[in-house]
Amino acid sequence: MSAHRLFGIELHADLDLPGAAASGPSPTAAQVELRRADAAGLAAWPDDGIAVWKTQLEGAGFTALSTADRRLAIAWGDDCRFLFDIAGRSLLWEAPDPTDPAWQRLLLDTVAYLVALELGREALHAAAVVIDGAAVAVAAPSGGGKSTLTAALLSRGARLLSDDIVVVEPVAEGILAHPGPPLMSVPAADPLPGHEVLDAFGRELWTVVPVVDEPQPLRSLVLLDRRPAAEERSERVAPSPLPLIPRLLAHPRTAERERRRFVLAGDLADAVPIHRLVADSATPPNELAERVFAIAHAHEEALEMDDVHA
Secondary structure, three states, X not given: OEEEEEOOEEEEEOOOOOOOOOOOOOOOOEEEEEEEOOHHHHHOOOOOOOEEEEEEEOOEEEEEEEOXXXXXXXXXXXXXXXXXXXXXXXXXXXXXXXXXXXXXXXXXHHHHHHHHHHOOOEEEEOEEEEEOOEEEEEEOOOOOOHHHHHHHHHHOOOEEEEOOEEEXXXXXXXXXXXXXXXXXXXXXXXXXXXXXXXXXXXXXXXXXOOEOOOOEEEEEEEEEEEEOOOOOEEEEEOOOOXXXXXXXXXXXXXXXXXXXXXXXXXXXXXXXXXXXXXXXXXOOHHHHHHHHHHHHHHHHHHHHHHHHHO
């Protein structure tokens, strides 16, 4: 049984999954057992719940259902399902072809972070890289250029922390950002040289990209705003939870979790400098990467000055 550490959980799987397995046990990650469902498990799938998320993923219907008896049921298309027992920390799966990269991608990119949320984690819809020993997160709307910017940051020497979802955790020293899966959806027009491509999905290449092993302190959050004819600029945003709340994932949507997310948004605003990076839609990703590196370096220099004058 292989173990994969992602989104603050450690997934012990009954089959081989893409990406490198965890090098050793984690003292902080929640342990989750992944195994194929048998007939009894399939019969236990619920059909109603207290929190529901419905959307389309890769052309198929996707439903995530949180139940009153502390289970998470997920259905994708007609024949791919998952059932997570929160108390027992077991995740059942059912798919026609265990080797199909499509359902494995769904598991590692989406189901795993939903499991983390059900276990009490909170997450930003953002990519994150490590620069100078600290995490820099980049948030943008879907289609806003997050993936191309992340690839450009990696080509300049940054290390991947997480491709699209960043689990964050308040600690005494600030905010920790947890690594995601060692995989990335890269625009097909800009593949990453030297990295294994597992499969193509639409205009994206599902690519193996190593991530850092341990959670990293979150030092900067960049809100990327690309639009036609925009004047390029980078500006510090006044500390406030308001620009962060839309970036926090809203499932499960319960009153208690909404309150916790508002508190987390305030903690993030107090602990992490927020920058808005505005650029024309046609600005090359390498230029945006230079801006992000400059933001990261400026913050590290400010911390060093604070240490000198302390």
